[in-house]
Amino acid sequence: MTENLSSAAEGAQAHRTDLRVFKGVEAWIFDLDNTLYPHEADLFSQIDDQISLYVQKILDIGRDEAMVHQKALYHEYGTTLRGLMEKHQIDPDHYLEFVHDIDYSGLDPNPDLGRQIEALPGKKFIFTNGDRPHAERTAAALGISDHFEDIFDIVSADLIPKPNKETYDKFLGQTGVSSARAAMFEDLPKNLKVPHQLGMCTTLIVPRGSRSVLKEGFDLERDTYPHVDFVTEDLTGFLTAVNGALAG
Incomplete structure (x- = not known):
């Protein structure tokens, strides 16, 4: 796992052998805010x-x-x-x-992201501490709504947020997802601890330009982040590489 951290990359630089760990994944779980859209969208x-x-x-x-x-x-x-x-x-x-009464006009459609999510084998879910209407408006603004099986929001979780384990258990129970065949994408490291414990493959999404700094921190303190398998600042590029590895 620490080897994954030290060698994790995104886009064209992703290591094909590392990305093969996604083979067998049948459920792709995405956080919403600062994950499906970039942090700089603000x-x-x-x-x-x-x-x-x-x-x-x-x-x-x-x-x-x-x-x-x-x-x-x-x-x-x-x-x-x-x-x-x-x-x-x-x-x-x-x-x-x-x-959630906010302006979504700053979000641009991301057809490339939509194509890569659509190409992933299996079901895709949004799993957010926000509510469903916010997730629906965000996904619509990005042009990716049609690629998700369902949205599991804070109301679905009985208002108990990630990273509480019971919330992940509720998600798995409601969706029928097998955690051993799932991958989760998040912008908060603490929200990846339980998914890792449950056997999911975990990817941390970081702000653009920060990955090299974070990678140094991971290399210096590997034991602090054993629950993070991959780090990327470019979700679209990373999923492109994952799809390429799965097709190989």
């Missing part, structure tokens, strides 16, 4: 701002205090939503509608 920053504004309004506090409180809840409960439910008994439906 869509999630709008959601982050909306979350802070929601906390500010609900608790009647200033913006700076709201941002601090938001982050504290996120780190303690996994999502700000879960923290607000536990500590302030907020209405989750109202929260989800409010924080």
Whole structure:
């Protein structure tokens, strides 16, 4: 596994022998935000701002205090939503509608990504801590909606977010996916720990231009990231290489 980390690459540079580990995968599971669209699209920053504004309004506090409180809840409960439910008994439906009221016009259609997702053998899923309407709008803006079997959102997870193991178990139970024949793509390393434990092949999506820095960190602290098999800053290029390896 550490060999995968030290040699992981994306696009045309992907190592064919490494990518053969995807042979036999029958379910391809994608996180949504900062995974199916690039981090530089800056869509999630709008959601982050909306979350802070929601906390500010609900608790009647200033913006700076709201941002601090938001982050504290996120780190303690996994999502700000879960923290607000536990500590302030907020209405989750109202929260989800409010924080996902954003502008999607900055997302460009990505037909190349759509073609590579479509070419993957088996079923494809979106698995997100956001809600289904947000996932549907995002996928529509990217032009990739038709390539997914289903969306497993925070409501499907009974509002218990990744990385809680029970959420992954619920996903597997509802979809019938075999974890030993699944691959998961995520932008948060902590959300790949359970998938790795369950036997999935894991790929971490990082912001463009950051992979070389992160690779050095992985090489220096390999034991810290045993749950990450591959690292890429180019999901489309990486899937192109995976499809090429599967066809070989």
